[in-house]
Amino acid sequence: MARKITFRQAIHEALVQEMTRDPTVIVMGEDNAGGMGAPGEQDAWGGVLGVTKGLYHQFPGRVLDTPISEAAFIGAAIGAAACGLRPVAELMFIDFMGVCLDQILNQAAKFKYMFGGKAKTPVVIRTMIGAGLRAAAQHSQCLYSLFTHVPGLKVVIPSTPYDAKGLLIESIRDNDPVIFCEHKLLYGLEGDVPEESYIVPFGEASVVREGDDVTVVALARMVHFAQQAADALQRKGIHCEVIDPRTTSPLDEDTILESVEKTGRLVVVDESNPRCSMASDIAGLVAQRAFKALKAPIEQVTAPHTPAPFSDVLEDLYVPSPAKIEAAVTRVREYR
Amino acid sequence: MARKITFRQAIHEALVQEMTRDPTVIVMGEDNAGGMGAPGEQDAWGGVLGVTKGLYHQFPGRVLDTPISEAAFIGAAIGAAACGLRPVAELMFIDFMGVCLDQILNQAAKFKYMFGGKAKTPVVIRTMIGAGLRAAAQHSQCLYSLFTHVPGLKVVIPSTPYDAKGLLIESIRDNDPVIFCEHKLLYGLEGDVPEESYIVPFGEASVVREGDDVTVVALARMVHFAQQAADALQRKGIHCEVIDPRTTSPLDEDTILESVEKTGRLVVVDESNPRCSMASDIAGLVAQRAFKALKAPIEQVTAPHTPAPFSDVLEDLYVPSPAKIEAAVTRVREYR
């Protein structure tokens, strides 16, 4: 386990290993190779952030660039999945879901049910989430709460290179449509990642830190902020249990509920906007199913109910910070 | 107040009165008149359910039929709003949001913020929600939770003819983008509606029934089911306070919180699928802000995490029923 690679490399490696293992796995997206029809290098880009760079030559015919036609190519990935392939399609930013949502919401998510069980749609939609790159309102959203609302979809949100690789392999092998969310500020994160292929199962939260005082559930980049907050709190004698659900659909309810049974206090940290979000979803779950154990109000630490601002000073305020998490934990801890 | 008209007529009347009052109000949608280019009657349809029937002749040039191009015409309504008109655009079924979401999510909702406050987008998107018509998975969704998640949008969900008229008039006069959700099984509902023009303000819940034992928050058709459940419970000596938020964004948090302060018990009824829904949103709100008052777990009564089934027997099970609400209220009431 000593090898350290980045989140970006972990995703790349998962793709390589699955494409090697299974010839029905194909990759598609805008400039996933790059340079189609152009005079210079083929495979010039490997996606806007270079995640798929190299696959084009390694797997001839299996990495498809696309016109800027998300409805068509995301739908094509879905149709191909229904016909026996295992496409991994890249929706460059999750913010672009607005131009192709129908294929995901009304086609992929519903085939199996509408068709009386007689369909299988093993498609993975890889997409970039989150704020922090000064990319402004249309390129900084989380939006996974919207997909989590939709029955028939699975939603995967890794926070570490290890989970990114294992969850992506699991996503590709899974037989249902999966929305795989990659936080743009995590690509450079390094971590231990085994070279061999492995899976991280869906619906199993990771308890990234154990503690008896307050349960903190966090997703994606917020897992790291929660850890930072927990470090600071530990120095003050407050012990957080930090849980990363890793998949929001299915959600590992048991791990969350058991933790709250122990701590009696819950803070949910979600970079999303607050309304009808994963933060409220988990709060609602616990208020229903672990009520007896609760000793304090459930705090939700989220972005505000505003679009993402461009200016760095504003964006830094927009994203939940370790300090805000710390304050929320302190509040629920001190609540009587 | 003695005049009774239907929910459908109330919406029609609101449109007539606002179009009469303000020449910048225009109406558009697929077959909102009907018969364009065809040899027979002009204004042949008035929308798929006849809501806009008659407006075409009454307001020449101000009722626009459209090709089946939701992205284009919903976007056109938004663009026209930014340029000084007050369009009321009809998205026939909210399920079709998938083909036009970008214009709502990334354009209408964000203009004002992205442009530093220097925009005003007074567009109303009328749309049909809900199950019950045996219309199956792609024509029976609620989906208002998705819009509620999005900062910059307002979301309006009337449950009575009175509210439908007053809220639609308010929606048209409002200067922000409004998603106006009409439940398909409410169109035929009759109720008292004043002939004169009036508004129902946003962010003011309606307490449709007072009671001290359990707070029941319900939306759209579920308000009526909650009332039925409350009737039955009353006969057993359990007194529900039934609250209809009427708008989910903005949400009248105070009325809900005050009621829970009084009752200590909450059931949220939402026809949506459960995850990241209005049910969880309200549960999360109360678990954070009225925790001290809570005497029992917060119950959410929702559709299951499945698409809407076609067959009548299944659809009737899919939609939350008065019996299920009654059971949930009884559970929280008896909780010790």
Added chain:
Amino acid sequence: MLTKPQLLQAYTTMRTIREFEERLHTEFASGDIPGFVHLYAGEEAAATGVCMHLGDHDCIASTHRGHGHCIAKGMDVHAMMAEIWGKRTGVCHGKGGSMHVADLSIGMMGANGIVGGGGPLICGAALAAKRKGNKGVGVCFFGDGASNQGAIFEAMNLASVWQLPAIFVAENNGYAEATSSTWSVAGGSIADRASGCGMPGVQVDGFDFFAVYEAAGTAIRRAREGGGPSLIEVKFMRFFGHFEGDQQTYRAPGEVQKLRETSDCLRQFAARVTKSGEITWAELEQRDREARALIDEAVRRAKADPKPAAADLLTDVYVSY
């Protein structure tokens, strides 16, 4: 060039569709059928003329007006009827209904409640066929109204860019709900949109089975041989309203009656094959009777079939969860 068995097959398919739809029209009026039902009567030559060229490894994506495509692609009529009645024996176990009948095992990717929704999907089917190298094709049926949906345009362009074995069949039946296609399709011709997407486009008379059959044959052969996608615009008119219950006041008085008299694909087909002597009236009438019996039996069984069980509500959402 069609053999006698092929001719009889074509006629039988068209007649079966017609009987299916006429019968649904009657049954709907009696209030027995739940939900929305969109009938294909009048348009039989399109589904039949195209699907005659297809096998099980070829896929079609259909529309809200999908019964004809299903029958032409070989779906079991009782399973369809039961589905439309919301019965457990339905091809989708009663969970889909008329707008979602589907059977992937015969390459029928589903009727679709979303106008234009099938365009992207068929690109996927064609892509899968291309990768498998099985010479399969994907056919997307869509309406004149759907031709104005961005998804259809994007799919046509993508099919061309990827050189997919895909055929886009625009069923221009004159109306999208109450809106005339002469109004909604700017430029007037759906076929003319093909060149902007780098593919051939033709227009054919949709009441003429043979015209559709030939145009489809050319396009499908081209696709199988790696020649890429094509567009066929089929022009005709539907015999019923947009959906059952539609008052159709947007149509000219007598429009449908005249259509039924002068522009009926079944009558035209019958006249031609009997005139040429290839088939006798008696042979056709026998097919008529068989079709009627088939539908009678399908309806009888569908009515008697059991509804889904309560537990079915929660199944079939995921393969695993």
Added chain:
Amino acid sequence: MLTKPQLLQAYTTMRTIREFEERLHTEFASGDIPGFVHLYAGEEAAATGVCMHLGDHDCIASTHRGHGHCIAKGMDVHAMMAEIWGKRTGVCHGKGGSMHVADLSIGMMGANGIVGGGGPLICGAALAAKRKGNKGVGVCFFGDGASNQGAIFEAMNLASVWQLPAIFVAENNGYAEATSSTWSVAGGSIADRASGCGMPGVQVDGFDFFAVYEAAGTAIRRAREGGGPSLIEVKFMRFFGHFEGDQQTYRAPGEVQKLRETSDCLRQFAARVTKSGEITWAELEQRDREARALIDEAVRRAKADPKPAAADLLTDVYVSY
């Protein structure tokens, strides 16, 4: 037919855009500018040739590559520069940035982070102008990549069906990110897609200001007179990468250098107007100096300007809530 002041105005606009973009290129490299920046250098003739015909009651919808459109439409360059730096003095108070510069008061409906997003919006602007009867038009700029988005196709068809005073300007700069438009635009010509939407479509050399100016004039006049929408495909190539930071390995070696030498709208313009004797080199050089000074000053001020205040985070979401 352009007067000398008009010619000088055209040149000044193009030069200002060029200076703006060249300067941003340098400033970005020094790491000072946050976020994504897409430069318009090389394409100045399009924005300028079109917007010269427009007044404040005419609207434009722009793209992620929007600086040129903004300047041509009359936006204050300091307010733009400050916006790109995320300053409170920016035209959007620092909340939008390069991808969302907008000023509705001058009919500039915003750059747009969503490829193709402007098509529907401009239909709305054109519709509003039509209803107000003010002879205003709406112009949608979009790229070759955007031409494959359903929203653009739908918008063109809708503009035609509604006979809107709308002009669609396809800026075919050869690439969408790293993808060649010869690959992504099946059929090869964006202009050819016009007829399928019932409108005229022309192709013009985008390095030639006069060609763009004339084609735009024709289309805009037609629109003002109630003649409906048109499409203009402007062909050229960008001088920088897709965004700042792009290594551009997909381009041919020396491609940009050659472009700058042989296909520069500013050089071509200067050569023509000096050769014809309409304007002297000295007059042009004076404009060059003025443009440089303007940009210098804008950058100097933008750098010194204050950032937004913390409280700004929560404002401007709604008019009322």
